[in-house]
Every structure is written in structure tokens, then in C-alpha cells.
Amino acid sequence: MFHALVAIKQVPDTTNIRIDPDTGNLVREGVPAIMNPYDAHALAAAVELKRKLNGKVTVISMGPSSFNATLREAIELGADRGILLSDRKFAGADTLATSYVLAQAIKAIHEEEPVHMLFFGKQAIDGDTAQVGPGVAVRLDLPIVTYVSSIREVDLERQKAVFDRRTERWSEIIETSLPVLLTCEKEIAPVPFAPLPDLIRSLRYEPEFWSKSDGPATFDDAYVGSKGSPTIVYKMGTPPLPEAGEKINSREVGVDAAVKSALQQVEAAGVLAEILGGAV
Amino acid sequence: MNNYDNSGKITFDAIVIGAGLAGSAAAMIMAREGLNVALIERGNKPGAKNYFGGAIYTHAIEEVLPGFMDLKPPFERPVTEAGFWFLSKDGMMRASVQGGKLEKEPYDAYVTLRAAFDPWWAEQAQAAGAFLIPKTTVIDFIRDDDGHGQVIGVVTDRPQGEIYAPVVIICEGVNNLLTQKLELIGRDLEPAHTALAFKQVISLSPQLVNSRFGLPDNSHGLAVSVVGDVSLGLPGMGFVYTNKGSVSVGLGVMLDVLAEYRLKPYEILERYLKHPAIAPLVEGGQLLEYGAHLIPEGGWRDMPDVYTGGVMVAGDAASMVNALHWEGTNMAMIAGKLAAETAIEAHSRGDFSAKTLSRYEDRLRERFILQDLRQYRNFSKFLEQHPEFMEVYPAFLNDALGGFFSAYGKPKRQLFQEILGALTDRRGIFKAAGDIVSMGRAVMGW
Amino acid sequence: MVPGMNIESNETNVRRFWVFIEQEGGEVHPVSWELLGVARALVAQVQSEAEENGEEVVVEGVLLGDDVEHIAKLAFQYGADRVYLVDDPVFKNYRNCPYYKSIAQVAEKYQPEVFLIGATTLGRDLAGAVATALHTGLTADCTGLEMGEVKGSRRRLLLATRPAFGGNILATIICRKYRPQMSSVRPRVFPMPECNPDAAGEIIRESPAVQEENALACILDFIREKGADVDIEYADVIVAGGRGLGNPDGFALVQELAEELGGVVGASRPCVDLGWIDAAHQVGQTGKTVRPKLYIAAGISGALQHKVGMQNSDFIIAINNDANAPIFDVADVGIVGDLFEVIPAMLTAIRGRKEALANE
Ligand SMILES: Cc1cc2nc3c(=O)[nH]c(=O)nc-3n(C[C@H](O)[C@H](O)[C@H](O)COP(=O)(O)OP(=O)(O)OC[C@H]3O[C@@H](n4cnc5c(N)ncnc54)[C@H](O)[C@@H]3O)c2cc1C
Numbered sequence A: 001m002f003h004a005l006v007a008i009k010q011v012p013d014t015t016n017i018r019i020d021p022d023t024g025n026l027v028r029e030g031v032p033a034i035m036n037p038y039d040a041h042a043l044a045a046a047v048e049l050k051r052k053l054n055g056k057v058t059v060i061s062m063g064p065s066s067f068n069a070t071l072r073e074a075i076e077l078g079a080d081r082g083i084l085l086s087d088r089k090f091a092g093a094d095t096l097a098t099s100y101v102l103a104q105a106i107k108a109i110h111e112e113e114p115v116h117m118l119f120f121g122k123q124a125i126d127g128d129t130a131q132v133g134p135g136v137a138v139r140l141d142l143p144i145v146t147y148v149s150s151i152r153e154v155d156l157e158r159q160k161a162v163f164d165r166r167t168e169r170w171s172e173i174i175e176t177s178l179p180v181l182l183t184c185e186k187e188i189a190p191v192p193f194a195p196l197p198d199l200i201r202s203l204r205y206e207p208e209f210w211s212k213s214d215g216p217a218t219f220d221d222a223y224v225g226s227k228g229s230p231t232i233v234y235k236m237g238t239p240p241l242p243e244a245g246e247k248i249n250s251r252e253v254g255v256d257a258a259v260k261s262a263l264q265q266v267e268a269a270g271v272l273a274e275i276l277g278g279a280v
Numbered sequence B: 001m002n003n004y005d006n007s008g009k010i011t012f013d014a015i016v017i018g019a020g021l022a023g024s025a026a027a028m029i030m031a032r033e034g035l036n037v038a039l040i041e042r043g044n045k046p047g048a049k050n051y052f053g054g055a056i057y058t059h060a061i062e063e064v065l066p067g068f069m070d071l072k073p074p075f076e077r078p079v080t081e082a083g084f085w086f087l088s089k090d091g092m093m094r095a096s097v098q099g100g101k102l103e104k105e106p107y108d109a110y111v112t113l114r115a116a117f118d119p120w121w122a123e124q125a126q127a128a129g130a131f132l133i134p135k136t137t138v139i140d141f142i143r144d145d146d147g148h149g150q151v152i153g154v155v156t157d158r159p160q161g162e163i164y165a166p167v168v169i170i171c172e173g174v175n176n177l178l179t180q181k182l183e184l185i186g187r188d189l190e191p192a193h194t195a196l197a198f199k200q201v202i203s204l205s206p207q208l209v210n211s212r213f214g215l216p217d218n219s220h221g222l223a224v225s226v227v228g229d230v231s232l233g234l235p236g237m238g239f240v241y242t243n244k245g246s247v248s249v250g251l252g253v254m255l256d257v258l259a260e261y262r263l264k265p266y267e268i269l270e271r272y273l274k275h276p277a278i279a280p281l282v283e284g285g286q287l288l289e290y291g292a293h294l295i296p297e298g299g300w301r302d303m304p305d306v307y308t309g310g311v312m313v314a315g316d317a318a319s320m321v322n323a324l325h326w327e328g329t330n331m332a333m334i335a336g337k338l339a340a341e342t343a344i345e346a347h348s349r350g351d352f353s354a355k356t357l358s359r360y361e362d363r364l365r366e367r368f369i370l371q372d373l374r375q376y377r378n379f380s381k382f383l384e385q386h387p388e389f390m391e392v393y394p395a396f397l398n399d400a401l402g403g404f405f406s407a408y409g410k411p412k413r414q415l416f417q418e419i420l421g422a423l424t425d426r427r428g429i430f431k432a433a434g435d436i437v438s439m440g441r442a443v444m445g446w
Numbered sequence C: 001m002v003p004g005m006n007i008e009s010n011e012t013n014v015r016r017f018w019v020f021i022e023q024e025g026g027e028v029h030p031v032s033w034e035l036l037g038v039a040r041a042l043v044a045q046v047q048s049e050a051e052e053n054g055e056e057v058v059v060e061g062v063l064l065g066d067d068v069e070h071i072a073k074l075a076f077q078y079g080a081d082r083v084y085l086v087d088d089p090v091f092k093n094y095r096n097c098p099y100y101k102s103i104a105q106v107a108e109k110y111q112p113e114v115f116l117i118g119a120t121t122l123g124r125d126l127a128g129a130v131a132t133a134l135h136t137g138l139t140a141d142c143t144g145l146e147m148g149e150v151k152g153s154r155r156r157l158l159l160a161t162r163p164a165f166g167g168n169i170l171a172t173i174i175c176r177k178y179r180p181q182m183s184s185v186r187p188r189v190f191p192m193p194e195c196n197p198d199a200a201g202e203i204i205r206e207s208p209a210v211q212e213e214n215a216l217a218c219i220l221d222f223i224r225e226k227g228a229d230v231d232i233e234y235a236d237v238i239v240a241g242g243r244g245l246g247n248p249d250g251f252a253l254v255q256e257l258a259e260e261l262g263g264v265v266g267a268s269r270p271c272v273d274l275g276w277i278d279a280a281h282q283v284g285q286t287g288k289t290v291r292p293k294l295y296i297a298a299g300i301s302g303a304l305q306h307k308v309g310m311q312n313s314d315f316i317i318a319i320n321n322d323a324n325a326p327i328f329d330v331a332d333v334g335i336v337g338d339l340f341e342v343i344p345a346m347l348t349a350i351r352g353r354k355e356a357l358a359n360e
């Protein structure tokens, strides 16, 4: 049976900080926690495939128990099984330690029920690092295709699949063997509005809970959490304030005069001649 | 618990639409009696989109959920000072009550924020056994095709989104789309009877809240209505509530007025916040949230039929708000409870006809809800016809009392004449007397 | 025993600062040169420390490709002392597995201290894999790099600074115990170093770790995409429009000014979200970082997330009708006014100036 695995992270909804259209003020009222948007699209793609190939989708997430809400949402969107990897010792993980925990869990899941495809988001919007997917692929020694914008073909018999991969300059059509790990763009599949029966099932669903010692996966203390994280936050600060230049009010001096004065300054900085010199 | 009947339909014993104050109360009462209740909420979670001032009244909470204080409700502060502030152009007169009954536990009211209160309130319904279905909007009803058109379920916006139940309680709040759909009321909200309330929550340290509002400590709080120079002299009313580490400041203005004068809500609010008497109270605070919400102020005049076969309506959806006192939460909760009790009764009889559910209206009548709404029925009409109440009198009171409390070295007799003069300048003396009479009528139901 | 280059066992006398030289189809991504410039600056910061300890410090490039030796020579001109070249048909097109495995193999052999990779599409695909294979720390999207003294460390460490929490905070990250200390850096965050055409260096050839049959993936075809030609990152002039344009038509005016100046059009995120313009034009945290000679921001308020993408421009003109708009804080000159009046006036002035120049 086709088996897809999706790694999902819960993130604060940084992109959806609302700006009040009337006042231009930030509406900060409880910035909610959401499923990382790229992961939602990855999940949607996995669910589309499982429906087509008549298979199963398992989702995993590493984080505190509040991440259960996101796993339930994954069930709502069509996943069959949700596993939360949670342990006090897992806390404080950087991307390297995160990829270790996910990889160990995936190994255990794979042993129970072989996995054909692993779906990750392109990146998590809280850190934008895009490192965990490649990290897990390396640990499991799997082929990886990043920035997947569509799945062309999955052939379980030949154990091959074909994808569109988007880079800055072009799209590649790329073929790999299975199992394969993907990191997904939003285009890969639209996130569906779940049918009511799926929602009701998800509301009653209790995700499985795997900790360091509880569950079929094994974890080595040295690799998890802050202990297994080579990077250390050394200090935090606020960005320095730049020095502001002159402000010319066109309502006071007139538009033409303001423009003239501004261009004179560009010229004085030696920039305009360079640009116009090239243009003339 | 299985919600599927033999034919695979999703079925419950009762459906409540809207996990607001009325809805969760209704769900709680029914679930406690063992009914299998679906509580449907369109927001991501209860309270996500809800706003109010506001103060919430303990008598109503206690009635629905006895011993609720043990369940750690997310209150900000008890209301230990309440009253009116009258703003003139540049001054303010305060008429508030503090101490006495307000100081005694159990407190009559608490200030709270809906984003915290509603989830807690819905949790109590869930704890009683109600099944909360979030992120789902009810868009229509399923009617029996036996000729009576009795409501037997709802249609939601989701695929395969029908849910069946013999009784549905509509607690959809102020946007009465569903009551209209059932033709319980024949029209949209009337702009002239509906206020748009908008507010800001401004953060201040608890110490600053205490010192600026004259509160001895964090277990004291203030809830006042502000009238006069709040809304450019137009019919409207402001409010100030102290939270633990923030202040809620806002005002409501009737929709028709906003439209007629092409006013932008935030401009009025900005102006109000810059008022010389208000600005120092919030100075240096950070804007935490900005929100707007409608209030149905038509009260009695705008009530829909509150029941029909298989359906009851409670809370704002039934226009159960006392505009003068900013009271809506208590009516919503009690009405939710009364509707729930009627539903339980209907279940025990196995009869959900309009006739059985008409007991709901009887229950409302027996309680303060219909009585209060009747009593205040003319109040908002009064405000419409007497804009001077919002403008002239607060200014007058300010001048008058300002004079009264300063010595000026004048004989008191002259002072009183001046005060009277100040009023009659603004409004003819007979008119003034008439105003007072009609105001009294509006409030007291003379 | 934890794998990876634990520093206790791995400190050598040569301190190697590595830069990944990114190329596709023989075309080098300029970020590679920017990073050689950064590496040079970092090396300068540890020079005296190294001399005291009798150590050598070098900047080295890592180059993979099919028939790309000529690129190694360019790398010397931008500051590399040495280039490790893995030249093999398996690298004809970029693929994750052959690339990361070969790089990891070379890194294990030579044990670099610092390793910088451009945070391009390719670089991001690669960096996480390399770091995991080497079991070391990787800091993504750095905006500041410095070698600094850290208590308890014998040598200066790489202090990698990156924005966090939507750009509201800068976090400085270190990697104390493992080597190399890896960072990815977005294009255009650092300036392009001088090119020295006389510079030369040593090429060290290495063999690939993977043959074609183990490459795990095979590229069947390439499709060029619409919008793929917009390259705002390396434009000299950018005229950027924001929500203040009011509607998609506003971009016509911005376009006209950009053309007049021989530049390209940039945009703030809401314009992209609203579908006014293609995402390839977006400047900012979730768009591109740019540093043109001239950046004109019209109808852009100057949110932090926009500013981080353009504040390194040589000269910034801001046009906004709100005198308090934060964009003015980063502008070299600000015009408070309606962009629909200011831009046409600017067009006239520039056309006049050009004519004058032509008549000279
Ligand atoms: C600014 C302001 C200040 C106020 N101050 C006070 C005060 O100090 N004290 C006081 O007692 N009252 C106050 N009120 C009034 C009080 O807030 C309301 O009367 C009360 O909230 C009504 O409760 P309700 O349950 O009827 O409606 P709501 O609390 O509005 O709940 C309705 C719920 O239904 C949901 N819903 C709506 N339609 C659907 C649908 N189709 N499907 C599913 N879900 C749906 C909504 O999301 C919402 O959660 C104030 C109101 C405002 C706006």
C-alpha cells in the first residue's frame, strides 16, 4: 500500500499579522499558531496522492504538546495517522538535532510500514532556514528533490517518480527512485476545505505520543535537543537605526523644486551621471 | 460517542449555532442534562472574532455555571467603580460610584477580554459534554418536508456539511442572517438601530492603570460610559474599562450617522483619544489591538420572533441588548439558558413543535430580559430625536459644576443664575424641561 | 562517539576559510565572489592571532562542475588563494546527492574552519545537506559575519548574525564545538570585491564521491519560466512601487521611470500578494535583497521586512505622502508628496537632464 509521510511544524502566523486598513496599525491580538503554510500544501499533495493510489498518510511533528492541535488539523485535511515527537530532552533543538529526531522516528515508522514518499515544506516561515528537509534526507540516505512545484508521476511498480522542481531561473523535470524526500512549494497542491465528517473525526482524534523512551523509535541523548545542537545563540539585539537623509516637503517647496533638489543630491553623490552616462 | 445514525447522517440531539456567550451557555445547560450537543462556531476558536467593551455580570454566569469562580475564569479586574463621565470640549465631569456594594464580594461584574473569556466559556460547555465544531459556518437550515417546514438540521459551508438535530438554537450574534433566512424577522439590521462600536486596547503597566484611574490595587477596576464630546456630538456613547495591564477605550456610533456624515470610525476614535481629559489616561501606552463590532440597539423594537418549529433564537441575534447600560452579555447567557431548558423539556416530551418551544418566550417574559427590554424600548429612539442629550447637557454640566465648585468670589445666587443661564443659552428653558421629561420616559417607561 | 569534526581532535596549523563557488552551465553566481570578499575580510580579522600562534590562514574556493577549470582562475581574481576543483560529467547539472557527498568528502579531507555558501536556490538545497553530512552547525541567511573573541575559545569564532522574528530582532549565532562553522548568505548582502586580473593561485583536483549510477536523481528536462528573466538582484537602478500605487496600473508609471533610468521595477510584498505584479519583483525579507546604485521607493511605507531587502543600496530616494513613513529613515533623500505628481516631475527633469548631457 502506498504510504506517504509528512513532516509538519507549528509556527506563529508571522505572515498573517493583520494591518488594520483604516488605521494602518498592526492588529496583534493573539498572533495565532498555525500549521507551517508550506507543510499544509505538502500535506495536501500527499493526501491527493493517497486518494489516487489508495494509500495512507502519516504525519509527524516534533514539538511541545500544543503541536497536537496542528496534528489534528492534519487529520482534518486527510491524514490517517498523527505522531507527536515530544520530550523535554528534545527541546532547544537546532535544525541538525531536529533532523536527527525526525529521521529516527521515520526509520521506526518505515519499519512498521514502508514509506514511499516523504513530504516536507520548502521552509518553515518562523526561521526560513530550509535545512531540516535536506538534513533528514542525508541522514536516511535518500534522494531529495527540493522546491517541488508538482508531482508528475509516481510509479510504485518501477519504484520511480517524476517531479517538477522550481529554481530561480527555470523548472526542472527530475526523476528519482523511491523512496524520495520532497520539499514542497505552495503550488504543489491547494489546501482543501475539509468535508465536515473529516473535521469531526479530527476533533475526536488523539495523536500518538512518542517520547525519547516511549515509542518504537530510539534516540541517542547526544544528538537530541540543545545538547545535540552545534549552534548556540550567542546574543540578541535590535537592528541598528540607520541615519536618515534630508526630507523635502513638496507641498511646501513645490513638486518641481523638490524633485530638482533631490536629483541634485543624487548627482552630488556621483550616482546620477554614472547611470545617465550609461543611458545616453 | 457516535454521531452517525443508521443512514450515515451526522446527528445530534441539539445544535447550537455560535460559541459566543449565549451559545456556550445553551450548550452547557443541555449537555449537562445528557443531551448530545453540537456547538458550531465559524471562528478558528471561540472568541476569535468577538469583541465587546467590556464588563460581564456575575449573576448571569453564576446562574448558568454555579460555583464558576473555582474554575478560574480569565477576568481582568472586578468592577469596583462604575458610572458616567461627561465630556465637554475640554473638560470632564465624573459621576461614578465606588465602594459600598461594588466593593463587596461576590462582585457584581468583572472586566474581561473576549479573546480570553469566550474560549474559557466554551471549554465549560465542552467539559459538560458539548461537542465544539470550530471553523465551520452555518449557512442554511434543513426543513422537514412534512408541510410544516419544521427545522430538523443545519447546512454548513463545508462539503458534506449537513448536521441533523430536532432542535436548533441560533446564537449567531448581531448579524442576523440566519433569523432572516427563517423569516423570523423580515429585514436587515436597521442602520438607525445599530451601533458600530470600535475600541482600542492600550497597554499600560498595572501600576500606571492603578495610579491614573485612582485604583488602590490590581483587584480594583473601573467601568464607565462616556458621553458628551466623544462622538462629535452625534448620538453615540463611549466607554473606558480597566484591564489588568491595559485599558479598553472605545465608543459606539449609530451606523446611519456614520453614513450620513461620512465619518471614518477610527477618526472619531482618534479624536476621542486625543481629548484633553482622555489623552493623559492612555499616554505612552502601546496599542495592543483594534477592533470593531456591531451592537443591536433597537432592543424591543427589533426583536425577531424568538422561536418557530425546531428553532429558538437567543442573545444579540434576538436583539437582546440594553443599550444604555451596555448590557448584552447577561441577557445572552440567560436567554441561552432559557432556550436550553426549553429544548430539554421538548426532548422529554419528544415534541419540538413551535407550540412546545413557545414556552421559551414565556420564560423570557418571566425574567428580567423582556421586562428590561420593554422598559428601555424607547431609549434609543429618544437619543435619535434628542441629539442634545449627547452634546448640550454634558457641556452644560461641566460648566455648571465647574462654576459650582470654584469660588470665583461671587455670591452663590448669581452663580446659580449663571448656571441656569448657561443651560438656557444652549437650549430654551422649556425645551430643557421637556428633554428631562422625555428622557425620563425613555428610561423609566413612563 | 559523535561524528563530525569535533574541534579538540581537529585543529590543524592551517586555518582554511572556504567559499562554495556556485556555477550552473558554466555561469558563476556572483554571490560566490561576494563571499570570497567576505572571507578575505574574516581572514584579516584573525591574522594577528594566527601569526602569534604560528598558523597560516587561507581563503579557498570549492568548485564543482563539468569542464569548469576556467572558473577557478576567476576565483583567484576575486580573492581565493586556492581552489579545490572536482571536475566531472556527473556535475553537469546541479543535483543534491553528488554535490553534497563530494563536498563533504573534500571537507573531511582538508578540515576547513569556516565554510560560506550563497543562500541561493541551489545553495539552500546544498547547505543543509552538507552540514548534516559533516555533523556541524549551519546558520542560514546571515546579514553580518565577523570573527570575534568568545570566552572559552582559543581561537576567534565566526559570529554569524541573522534576522529573527520577522526581522524585529538580530540574533548572533556561534558554533563552538564543531567544524566547519557554516553560514549561508543571501546575494547582495555584501558588496562585490575588487577583481584583480593578475591574481593567481593553486588548483587542487579532487575526485567525485559519487558516480552517475549512484546519483539518485536524473534531470529529464528544463523548462524556462515566465518571469525568470527579471533579475532585480543585480540591477543598477530599481524603481520600486508599493501599495501607495493604489492599483496595478500604478506600475505603468513606475515602469516608465525605471526605463528612463535604464533600471528595473521592484515591488513591496502587498503588491505581489494582491497580484499587481509578479513575485520575481518583490524586494525584502521574503523577496530579494538588492543593492543597486539608485533605489527609488514610491508609495512604500518602509516596513522592516521591506527595508532589510534594500537598505544597502548606494543611494535611496523615498517618495511618500506621509511625512512620518518609516521609509524616510533609510532614505538618503526623501520627497514628501504624492507620487502621482512627483514621478511625472521626475520624468520631466531626467529627460531634460539627459538632453543637456547629450548636447554637451
Ligand atoms: C464594543 C462593545 C461593548 C460592549 N460592552 C458590553 C459590556 O460591557 N457588557 C455587556 O454585558 N455587554 C456588552 N456588549 C454587548 C455584548 O458583547 C453582546 O450583547 C454579547 O456578546 C452577545 O452575545 P451573543 O452570544 O448573542 O453573541 P456573540 O458573542 O457575538 O456570539 C456569536 C457567535 O456566533 C458565531 N457565529 C455567527 N454566525 C455564525 C454562523 N453562521 N455559524 C457559526 N457560528 C456563527 C460568532 O463567530 C460568535 O462567536 C458590548 C458590545 C460591544 C460591541
Ligand SMILES: Cc1cc2nc3c(=O)[nH]c(=O)nc-3n(C[C@H](O)[C@H](O)[C@H](O)COP(=O)(O)OP(=O)(O)OC[C@H]3O[C@@H](n4cnc5c(N)ncnc54)[C@H](O)[C@@H]3O)c2cc1C
Residues within 6 Å of the ligand: A014, A015, A016, A017, C166, C241, C242, C243, C244, C245, C267, C268, C269, C270, C271, C282, C283, C284, C285, C286, C287, C288, C298, C299, C300, C301, C302, C303, C304, C305, C306, C309, C319, C320, C321, C322, C325, C337, C338, C339, C340
Ligand atoms: C514575515 C514577514 C515577511 C515579509 N516580507 C516582506 C518582503 O519581503 N517585502 C515587503 O515589501 N514586505 C514584506 N512584508 C510585509 C511588510 O511588513 C509590509 O506590510 C509591507 O512592506 C508594506 O508594503 P507597502 O509599503 O507597499 O504598503 P503600505 O504599508 O500600505 O504603505 C503604502 C504607503 O504608500 C503611501 N502612499 C499612499 N498613497 C500615496 C501617494 N499617492 N503618493 C505617495 N505615497 C503614497 C502611504 O503613505 C504608505 O506609506 C513581510 C511581512 C512579514 C510579517
Ligand SMILES: Nc1ncnc2c1ncn2[C@@H]1O[C@H](COP(=O)(O)O)[C@@H](O)[C@H]1O
Residues within 6 Å of the ligand: A007, A008, A009, A036, A038, A039, A060, A061, A062, A063, A095, A098, A102, A119, A120, A121, A122, A123, A124, A125, A127, A128, A129, A130, A131, A132, A133
Ligand atoms: N519540529 C518539526 N517537526 C516536524 N517537521 C519539521 C520540524 N521542523 C521543520 N520541519 C519540517 O522541515 C521543513 C523545513 O523547516 P526549516 O528547515 O525549519 O525551514 C518544514 O517545512 C517541515 O516540513
